[in-house]
Amino acid sequence: MTPDRLDATFAALADPTRRAILARLASGEASVTELAEPFAMSQPAISKHLKVLERAGLISTGSDAQRRPRRLEAEPLAEANQWLERYRQFWEASYLRLDDLLDELKLAKKAPSRKKRGDPRP
Amino acid sequence: MNFADTFKISTPTDREIRIARVFDAPRELIFDAFTRPELLKRWLSGPPGWSFVVCEVDLRVGGAYRFVWRGPDGAEMGMGGIHREIDRPERVVNTQKYDQDWTGGEAEGTLLLFEQDGKTLSTNTVRYLSKEARDGALASGMDQGMIAGYDRLEALLPALQVEGTA
Numbered sequence A: 001m002t003p004d005r006l007d008a009t010f011a012a013l014a015d016p017t018r019r020a021i022l023a024r025l026a027s028g029e030a031s032v033t034e035l036a037e038p039f040a041m042s043q044p045a046i047s048k049h050l051k052v053l054e055r056a057g058l059i060s061t062g063s064d065a066q067r068r069p070r071r072l073e074a075e076p077l078a079e080a081n082q083w084l085e086r087y088r089q090f091w092e093a094s095y096l097r098l099d100d101l102l103d104e105l106k107l108a109k110k111a112p113s114r115k116k117r118g119d120p121r122p
Numbered sequence B: 001m002n003f004a005d006t007f008k009i010s011t012p013t014d015r016e017i018r019i020a021r022v023f024d025a026p027r028e029l030i031f032d033a034f035t036r037p038e039l040l041k042r043w044l045s046g047p048p049g050w051s052f053v054v055c056e057v058d059l060r061v062g063g064a065y066r067f068v069w070r071g072p073d074g075a076e077m078g079m080g081g082i083h084r085e086i087d088r089p090e091r092v093v094n095t096q097k098y099d100q101d102w103t104g105g106e107a108e109g110t111l112l113l114f115e116q117d118g119k120t121l122s123t124n125t126v127r128y129l130s131k132e133a134r135d136g137a138l139a140s141g142m143d144q145g146m147i148a149g150y151d152r153l154e155a156l157l158p159a160l161q162v163e164g165t166a
Helices: A003-013 A016-026 A032-036 A041-057 A075-112 B027-035 B037-043 B132-141 B145-165
Strands: A059-061 A070-072 B009-010 B016-021 B053-055 B064-070 B076-089 B091-098 B107-118 B119-128
Touching: A003 A016, A003 A041, A003 A075, A016 A032, A016 A041, A016 A059, A016 A070, A032 A041, A041 A059, A041 A070, A059 B016, A075 B027, A075 B037, B027 B037, B027 B091, B027 B107, B027 B119, B037 B053
Parallel strands: none
Antiparallel strands: A059 A070, B009 B016, B016 B119, B053 B064, B064 B076, B076 B091, B091 B107, B107 B119
């Protein structure tokens, strides 16, 4: 996944209305009118949000020329989730290394002959 | 008990991101591991294949710190800031800014260490100084902003499972 596409995905997800639209589309495709209904928003305002989502590749427009239903595209979200999972793994891996280091420091502290720990701050 | 299970990422407010973790060690050791370059190099070395090329910490109020990592393809990533508060062994407050400005602006980081029965809860909180900076971080697709995105994505995922299997 390219950084640009990630940018677009997360920028799109940073807005509560757009997240609500995605959640709605997760239960099936819907027209702009249907999507605007639960929100106290004009259709042009909703259309603006839909444009952001479409540019991010998170939704697409169906072939019915009359209704122009929007539907969810699950793949970019799955890719974004994968990226985040790697980030989480980065911190988990770092902290596991820190666990090992702390074990080593505890042992060094217990050994009275090696007065390395507990020095005053430089 | 497996301490890795205590790892938790959260967004306590709309401007904050927090990483919490319990370590099986007194907090003095963890404070040192977070603030002494020779110890930081041992664990904050980055993803596989990455390593520190600069790791400098002037642990005084007003003192600077500077980290630069280099990846296997020669790419470098740098960040740094100024220490605002130092209260060994329980608290460090500093400013944080990435060279590439992925976060959209300077943020403030607070490390807090609570010790109980020889174990220490570490919380690492990044607070963005403005909504714009926070939103920039969210839009960046890099750095800590990703975590805020993660919470939001996680909230969406149950609904998305249905679509994913279709």
